[in-house]
Amino acid sequence: MLTVVAAGLLPATRSLSGAAAKSLLGLPESGDADTWPDRWRTVCWLVAHLALGSGIGLLTLIVPPFILLLFADPLLALPPELAGIWPYRAFGIGQWxxxxxxxxxxxxxxxxxxxxxxxxxxxxTVRARAVAAAGRGAVRVEPDRLRTA
Structure with a gap:
């Protein structure tokens, strides 16, 4: 976690992540913002991505086997000793x-x-879709103008 914070404080991290996001969204490149509030905002986003990614990764390792255990419960001959374990009782494993x-x-x-x-x-984004729709509208107007002339 400390390495993420240290990497987020580097000005190059903000420039690189901003350039990558703008190229993915198809937005024009703009100047770099290397002020301290910008650096701390980058750190907050990196830490949030790390925390959410770790949580989602952990859930993808735990939830699918649990769902399969619930789904295949009648086919499995689970030992009766498991009935005393609280997750076994709490999640209804062994129930109809x-x-x-x-x-x-x-x-x-x-x-x-x-x-x-x-x-x-x-x-x-909403803005990108609005710009694309406006561009399509301008294209549609052009044939109408040619017909009326």
Missing amino acids: WAPLVGLGLIVAGFHLVAVVWRGSPAAG
Whole structure:
């Protein structure tokens, strides 16, 4: 974590991440902002990305096996000693409805992926979509002007 903070304080980190973001969004390059508030904002974004990425990575290692365990619960012959463990009881493993919960979690996961994918940053920001729509509108107006002349 300290290395992320130290790297975020370097002026080159702000310039490089800003240039990468602008090229991905198709925006024109602008001047560098190397003030201390800009550096601290970069540090905050890097730490937030590190924390969220670590949390999501941990969830991707834990949640899918748990969902598969719920879904395949009737097919597994789990030992009865597991019934005394609190997660086993708390999450309903061994209950008749456990496969239904597993299937529901799988469907919810696919739905979440679809929702996130549809609203992805690749679709562009509101401003970028408005500029693109204005450009398409200008193209549509041109043939009308030629017909009336």
